[in-house]
Amino acid sequence: MSSRRFGSQSLQRLLGHWQQASSRTPLWRQLADALRLLILDGRLVLDTRLPGERELASTLEVSRTTVASALAHLRDEGYLESRHGSGSRVILPDSRVIPSLSTAGTSLDLSTAALSAGPEIHQAYTHALTSMTHYLSQTGYSQLGSLALREAIAARYTARGLPTRADEVMVVNGALSGLALVLRMLTGPGDRVVVDHPTYPLAVAAIQGASCRPVGVSLPQTGWDTDGFAATLAQTAPRLAYVMPDFHNPTGRCMDIATRQTIAAIAARTRTTLVVDETMVDLWYETPPPPPLAAFDPQASVITLGSAGKTFWGGLRLGWIRASSRTIATLAQTRDTLDLGTPLIEQLAAQWLMENEHNFLPARRAMLKARRDRCGALMREHFPDWRFETPEGGLSYWIELPDRLATQFAARAETIGIHLGAGTRFGLSGAFERYLRIPFALESTGLESALLRLKPLWMALNNTEPTVKRSVV
The missing domain is CATH 3.90.1150.10 (Aspartate Aminotransferase, domain 1)
Structure with missing residues (x-):
């Protein structure tokens, strides 16, 4: 497979303000540090081919020697691989050790x-191993997830003000996997997807991985810009909009009832599907959030993503999709091209955690x-x-x-x-x-x-x- 080439202008935008003229650190080292940061963050993905030294030097307005020294340093550290005539390609060292100029502390x-x-995770898996005996006479395959877990998830939504049945829930391998599945079902190459700006970076990666174009709606100093959201939908005609109303990542803010009502009404009026990420919904510290956004306008097409990762533990790779039963049935058909379901042991552990969450x-x-x-x-x-x-x-x-x-x-x-x-x-x-x-x-x-x-x-x-x-x- 051929490497993806990164344009010099795109790389310049990603690098941001990497230079500090007053620093005693050599300019080539500042550039190497900034490029390494992009690689470790995943913004320069593996196998990406960088622009040539001359082109990059011209774009960044530095000497070619500066660029050559920076790239050579990254090659020595194991972050780049270069071949004569084909430029430098992003790789990772054999072991991900962050280079250190200091012996102070560990990474x-x-x-x-x-x-x-927490200790409840061990309890959940212990219970799951015991409960699994009942399922061993079955195949273990289930596109939708176990009925008992889907009923538990549905009950959680109902308790929060969104009446939900088990056939309106699909269990997936994390909220990000759910987003990828929704993108596969609803979008095609070149489609626009509206997102909050800033937003969760892996959601942007999933959107771009589906060959779609993320379009940002800037968040104001507080709350959400509903007028800007409406204008962006009207101007760009996106296939869907991805929002995180409950303790938004990265800002931590929570969408109030009036804003939820407005966003749902805009989506219904423009017939734009909303994908609502509720990954953080259980992590409230003063008051719980309002009802789910899907509860505010029955005419709006809303697909809700949930996850056990933040609520319980990231190693529990389990999430879910809440949508109409028709949408869930279509997602099940789409899922055939991705995987055959979520591991049963994780589902049993998640079910126990939901049943006992009031204790911890x-x-x-x-x-x-x-x-x-x-x-x-x-x-x-x-x-x-x-x-x-x-x-x-x-x-x-x-x-x-x-x-x-x-x-x-x-x-x-x-x-x-x-x-x-x-x-x-x-x-x-x-x-x-x-x-x-x-x-x-x-x-x-x-x-x-x-x-x-x-x-x-x-x-x-x-x-x-x-x-x-x-x-x-």
Whole structure:
């Protein structure tokens, strides 16, 4: 299979503001760090072929020697493979070891918003192994998922204000797998898909992987821009719109009742299918979210995605699709080309977790709320020029920086073994260079240690002395 070639202009947009003229770090090293960050983030996918040295140097307005040195450094680290006459191709080292210029600490991933497993996960799988005996006389194949689990999921929707039957639910291998299945059923190459902007980066990857074009509707300072949403649907005639109303990733905001009503009405009026991602819906810290968006207008075509990953554990690769029974039947036919169903052991474990969630979810929310509040206090203390709102739910803060420094900061963090989620991961065409996403799922001691390691990097990058920081507080 031939490599995908990345144009120099597209690469320039992804790189963002990677240069810092006042830095003592050589320019070639800054470029190498920024390119490595794109590879580790997955924005430069494996087997991508980069532009030639001369073309890239001209686009980035640097010397060819700078580009050649950066690419040579990445080749030495195992991130590029070059052949004479065919350019450089993205690869990964044999073991993913983040290069380090420092011996301070071990590598830490602050780009992933997820929790480790609690003791209830072991209980769930123990119960699942016991319960599985009953199913061993059957084939184990099921496109829709086990009836008992679908009934449990349907009951959850009904309790939240959206009456649901088991035949309106399909169990899939995670919400992202569900999105890919919906895209396969509803879209074709070149179709437009409207998304919030910023949005979940793997959703954008799935949309682009389906050969569709994501079209962003910018989120205002608070809430959602319903007028902009309506205008974008009218102007672009998308095949569908992907939204995350419940503790939106990355901003953490929650769509209110009036906005849900308006969005549903717009979708019904324009006959646009809404794909609603409820991955974070159970992670609320003050008040639970309003009823599901699908409950607000019976004329709207709404497909809802759910997941056990954030609520229970990411290693439980299980999600679901809630839609009309006709849509579910069509999805089942489409699924034949992808897989033959979700592993039974995961379904039995998820069913036990749903039946017993009242015993552990409240404590999980209380723990995350405490970590959220502690993370906010630490950032206010050590990074007073970062601006952010306390998220209503979810697992992370959306940080506005005082300047377009996200790529540079994330690239520098890699050198001390900390992987950050630069805002550009969550935007289209390199947007959100002024933003970072900082998860608070890490226990407080580890999070404080990570922030203290990042603090001198930020101060050097932002040309700020400690005395100045203290006078601002």
